Amino acid sequence: MTCGFPSKGGELGKKTRVRGQCWSAAASEDRHAEIFISPVEDDRATVAAILAHEMIHAALPDAGHKRPFQIAAASIGHKAPFTSSEATPEFMEWAEALLDSLPPYPHRRLNAMRPVAQKKKQTARMIKCECAECGYTVRTTRKWLESVGAPICPTEGHGRMQHDPIDGNEDDDD
Incomplete structure (x- = not known):
């Protein structure tokens, strides 16, 4: 053992x-x-x-x-x-x-760089963007959301789409 x-x-x-x-x-x-x-x-x-x-x-x-x-x-x-x-x-x-009758277990817990069983951040996932008015949905990368913002809905007058949070920041929705 x-x-x-x-x-x-x-x-x-x-x-x-x-x-x-x-x-x-x-x-x-x-x-x-x-x-x-x-x-x-x-x-x-x-x-x-x-x-x-x-x-x-x-x-x-x-x-x-x-x-x-x-x-x-x-x-x-x-x-x-x-x-x-x-x-x-x-x-x-x-x-x-x-x-x-035994001595203590001769080992202390190995602490990982992040808590064990915590999910890794998904850095390459496609982020869902959705028009709040008509529900039109597209997915794009975090890179494009950070550099130019959310896509614009193709339906005239609907404007920028909402998207899932980037990096867990709930206030990002442009």
Whole structure:
């Protein structure tokens, strides 16, 4: 077991993130299962729940999250959905004595440059522009909105279109 990013799904900034991963013994040259716990996790109970989940995968490498895995996970207090590994009160009751006998988890949370799971700013998206009077809609780039402003509606007399905010500034609507 090690603290490290999983091979996929561990990227920072994604909406969903893999918190733990188990590689079966068949994938390792030394025939040992390899377990990764994300370095953005540092809560003892959370890490214990993730580790227990991944150890079940190591013990039952062909089960995935199917029935044999579910039975094993339920026996230590995990609850559905079995694809996640939350530290339920039932799990903590099962794990507390063991956790109390161990030293603190020797890792502190890795803080990313932006909060984990926060969406990245979409710098290249097309911004919707709409005429407030007739609903005529076009999309253009942020570059053109910033350099020359919103397009003008082709219907005579309607003027400049309104558009979605640029950079989250709600007051930009010209």
